[in-house]
Amino acid sequence: MSREPCGSADDGCDGDCGDCADGGGDGHRPSIFTDERASVARRDYAKLLATVGGLTAVGSLAAPLAGLTRVFERSYTGPVYSDGIYLVDGEGNRIDESALAEGEKTTVFPEPRPGIEKAPTLLVRHPEDAYGGETRMEFTIGGYAAYSKVCTHAGCMVSNEEGETLVCPCHFGKFDPTAGARVVGGPPPRALPQLPITLSSEGYLMATGDFEATVGPGGG
Numbered sequence: 001m002s003r004e005p006c007g008s009a010d011d012g013c014d015g016d017c018g019d020c021a022d023g024g025g026d027g028h029r030p031s032i033f034t035d036e037r038a039s040v041a042r043r044d045y046a047k048l049l050a051t052v053g054g055l056t057a058v059g060s061l062a063a064p065l066a067g068l069t070r071v072f073e074r075s076y077t078g079p080v081y082s083d084g085i086y087l088v089d090g091e092g093n094r095i096d097e098s099a100l101a102e103g104e105k106t107t108v109f110p111e112p113r114p115g116i117e118k119a120p121t122l123l124v125r126h127p128e129d130a131y132g133g134e135t136r137m138e139f140t141i142g143g144y145a146a147y148s149k150v151c152t153h154a155g156c157m158v159s160n161e162e163g164e165t166l167v168c169p170c171h172f173g174k175f176d177p178t179a180g181a182r183v184v185g186g187p188p189p190r191a192l193p194q195l196p197i198t199l200s201s202e203g204y205l206m207a208t209g210d211f212e213a214t215v216g217p218g219g220g
């Protein structure tokens with residue numbers, strides 16, 4: 001994974017000085033003082049780190065709660081897709097077959113229909129021979145596979161990733177998109193439901209039916 005330089009070229013930073021918080025060493029720049037003032041500077045720095053750490057912990061708790069709130073407010077429980085419903089991006093644009101390169105992923109939605117326009121779906125693309133395991137290959141097209149974005153554990157949005165693995169930020173449920181989005185870590189009890197998709201005659205991705213399994217928590 002690439003690493004951001006700790007400073008800018010204007011600062012004379014080459015990004016490899018080892019003085020960054022993530023750059024090794026003890027995580028702070030050496031004090032210019034060599035006497036008592038140096039230890040005071042270190043204590044102040046430690047206090048600052050403790051404060052930032054506390055604030056970060058609050059932030060990481062707040063986000064999952066927000067996600068849970070959003071999901072619990074979902075009231076629509078009917079079918080999400082049906083045969084012939086196009087996949088669209090957040091602006092409502094249809095997704096053509098060249099939309100993603102292999103290894104890329106994005107969030108799509110069913111082309112607006114009352115009640116389901118916000119149903120989020122993860123669209124991924126991998127080489128066809130990368131798929132295996134529990135993937136329903138007849139539900140894929142041109143290396144594209146689509147899965148519900150709603151976590152099967154408690155309904156948060158699966159919105160993070162670790163390499164190719166899809167990660168739910170609430171309790172770190174992990175899903176393998178090349179194996180039918182089966183669970184590979186964390187508490188989710190089952191895979192993300194896969195959506196059957198194909199290409200329309202105009203070259204746009206569209207569903208050929210609805211998710212076969214229950215979207216979100218519950219279901220078998």
Ligand code: FES
Nearest residue numbers: 151153154168173
């Ligand atoms: S809601 Fe996704 S892991 Fe708990």
